[in-house]
Amino acid sequence: MSKIFVQIASYRDPELLPTIRDCLKKAKDPNRLTFGLCWQRDENETLDEFADDPRFKILDYHWSKSKGLCWARSEIQKLWTDEDYTLQLDSHHRFAENWDQELIDMMGLTGVKKPILTSYAGMYRPSDNKILNTDPYKMVASNFTESGTILFRPHSIENYEQLKAPIPARFVSGHYFFTIGPHCSEYKYDPNIYFAGDEISLSIRSFTLGYDLFHPHKTLVWHEYTREGRTKHWTDFNEQNVKEQIVDQTWYEMDLSSKRRLRHMLQEEDNNIDLGEYGLGGVRSHRDYELYAGINFKYKKLHPKTLKGINPPINDNSNWENITEQNYMFMIDPPIVTDNLKFIYLGIETEDGQVLFRTEITKSNKERITIKFTSDTKPYKIIYWPMTTDNQWVNREDILI
Numbered sequence: 204m205s206k207i208f209v210q211i212a213s214y215r216d217p218e219l220l221p222t223i224r225d226c227l228k229k230a231k232d233p234n235r236l237t238f239g240l241c242w243q244r245d246e247n248e249t250l251d252e253f254a255d256d257p258r259f260k261i262l263d264y265h266w267s268k269s270k271g272l273c274w275a276r277s278e279i280q281k282l283w284t285d286e287d288y289t290l291q292l293d294s295h296h297r298f299a300e301n302w303d304q305e306l307i308d309m310m311g312l313t314g315v316k317k318p319i320l321t322s323y324a325g326m327y328r329p330s331d332n333k334i335l336n337t338d339p340y341k342m343v344a345s346n347f348t349e350s351g352t353i354l355f356r357p358h359s360i361e362n363y364e365q366l367k368a369p370i371p372a373r374f375v376s377g378h379y380f381f382t383i384g385p386h387c388s389e390y391k392y393d394p395n396i397y398f399a400g401d402e403i404s405l406s407i408r409s410f411t412l413g414y415d416l417f418h419p420h421k422t423l424v425w426h427e428y429t430r431e432g433r434t435k436h437w438t439d440f441n442e443q444n445v446k447e448q449i450v451d452q453t454w455y456e457m458d459l460s461s462k463r464r465l466r467h468m469l470q471e472e473d474n475n476i477d478l479g480e481y482g483l484g485g486v487r488s489h490r491d492y493e494l495y496a497g498i499n500f501k502y503k504k505l506h507p508k509t510l511k512g513i514n515p516p517i518n519d520n521s522n523w524e525n526i527t528e529q530n531y532m533f534m535i536d537p538p539i540v541t542d543n544l545k546f547i548y549l550g551i552e553t554e555d556g557q558v559l560f561r562t563e564i565t566k567s568n569k570e571r572i573t574i575k576f577t578s579d580t581k582p583y584k585i586i587y588w589p590m591t592t593d594n595q596w597v598n599r600e601d602i603l604i
Contacts, residue, residue: 207236207303208286208384212275213294214243215266215434218329218427222296223253229298234258236303239282241275243268243436269436271457272377273401274394283387293378295427297327297334302423306381312368315415320369321380322418323357324426328594334425335594339363341418342374342402343512345558347503351466352400356558358512360418369417373496373515375405379424382414390414393481397461398436404465407492412484429594469500499524507580510557531582533574533604537564545590551576551604554583 209226213219219242227233240261242250253259260282269275276291283289288307299305310318323342326335340357347353355374360366389412396404410416467476470489483489493499497506497517504524506517537547547564551574560576587600 204232204235205288205307206286206384207307208283208289208387209236209238210276210279210289210291210387211238211294212241212243212272212279214269214272214275214436215245215248215439216294217248218295219248220250220252221329221332222292222294225297226292226302229300229302231301231304237284237286239279241279243275266434266436266439269439270394271397271436273392273396273398276377277392277394280387280392283384286384288381289384289387290381291377291379292424293426295329296324296379297332297425299421299423305421305423306419309369309419309421310381310383313415313417317383317386317412317414318369319372319375319380319382319386319409319414319416320419321372321375321416323355323376324379324424325422326428326594327425329427337422339419339422341370341372341512342376344374344498344505344509345561347505348399350399350462351469351471351500351503352462353403353498353505354561355402356561360420363420366420369419371514371516372416372418373406373498373509375402375409375416377401377405378426380405386414389484391480393464393478395461395464395481397457399458400462400465404468406496407469407489408481408483410484410492410495411487411489413486471500471503494518494520507557511555529579530577531559531575533585535572535574535585537570537572537587543592545592545594548586548588548590550586550588551582552584552586553578553580 211219211222223238227236230236236258238259240259241264242261243264243266245266250261262278290306306320309320323340325337325340327333328335338359341360342355343358345354345356360370386409390409393404406416463474464476466472467474468478468482495516495518497509497515497519502524506519506523508517533551535549549562549564550558551560552558557580559578559580559582560574582604584604585602589597591597
């Protein structure tokens with residue numbers, strides 16, 4: 204029987220137990236599962252019901268001892284004991300019936316030796332376990348940040364009902380990927396990466412290690428995106444340092460160091476950092492990934508097809524990376540807010556739907572907003588799209604520029 208090593212990093216998360224229970228309940232064969240948990244807990248949490256279960260390997264840390272996301276995932280990888288497959292998750296998920304067999308079968312449909320099935324999972328609501336969508340997503344690049352990482356957004360896969368197999372992907376989601384077990388030893392999580400940049404690191408390093416990336420054509424896993432009711436590590440870290448009068452390091456300084464390390468690995472800058480075993484693989488090159496994905500890291504540019512979410516490979520050897528960009532600035536008055544507003548999505552798009560800028564407006568942000576960005580494509584419209592406190596999108600407004 205094929206074994207699946209389930210990796211879960213949990214930080215003070217009340218959804219951890221419901222996630223584990225649903226994972227076991229919905230599996231076709233729960234006995235094929237083993238769990239590696241990095242449990243960064245507070246005093247109110249318990250995993251007693253699984254303490255004597257031989258399927259569970261639990262690293263038990265008080266939350267104050269945590270060193271961040273990638274450190275936790277690095278520790279979990281050390282618990283892998285030659286299981287055939289591995290599934291990496293966050294600690295807030297729900298599952299489809301027979302998800303384990305479905306993923307194994309889907310791996311076979313890719314036709315390659317080292318596939319990774321990955322995506323931004325569907326959405327669910329913890330308060331009533333309601334599944335909020337069934338259409339599968341692909342990951343689409345939105346833009347480079349100033350620090351050199353890439354922001355992604357979920358796009359529904361077009362005509363997924365007619366698909367018989369997964370589609371090619373260019374990015375790997377940290378909260379949901381399924382692949383062969385040896386990935387745990389071949390791709391070693393860099394514990395020095397704090398949080399931001401985890402997914403682009405997963406993507407390019409796995410690709411250069413010889414893994415082929417795919418988005419599932421069926422929704423088998425759902426994720427809770429809002430972070431409501433969950434404490435963030437960076438908040439705790441700063442509060443703990445203040446309490447203990449530690450002044451030599453803040454989470455912000457850790458994050459800056461982490462992003463500098465990431466930029467070196469992505470070849471956005473050369474800062475003489477020795478990455479050791481956490482660098483790129485040797486099966487494919489950095490340039491191979493750029494051509495496949497439609498990315499130029501040095502100039503922080505994304506191919507037009509990449510921005511539209513067109514399936515890779517791109518393999519465009521033209522001069523697209525050297526197109527001159529223009530500077531744009533807009534002064535925008537936010538629309539009137541409502542009592543049950545959670546936030547308003549504000550986006551600026553091209554005529555063909557490429558996102559040039561995006562942000563969120565909250566109740567406390569009612570003043571005029573100045574937006575500055577560069578683009579090699581002319582902006583076409585501004586989109587206001589409110590999200591209510593019960594997680595419903597309402598009253599979208601498109602304004603031509």
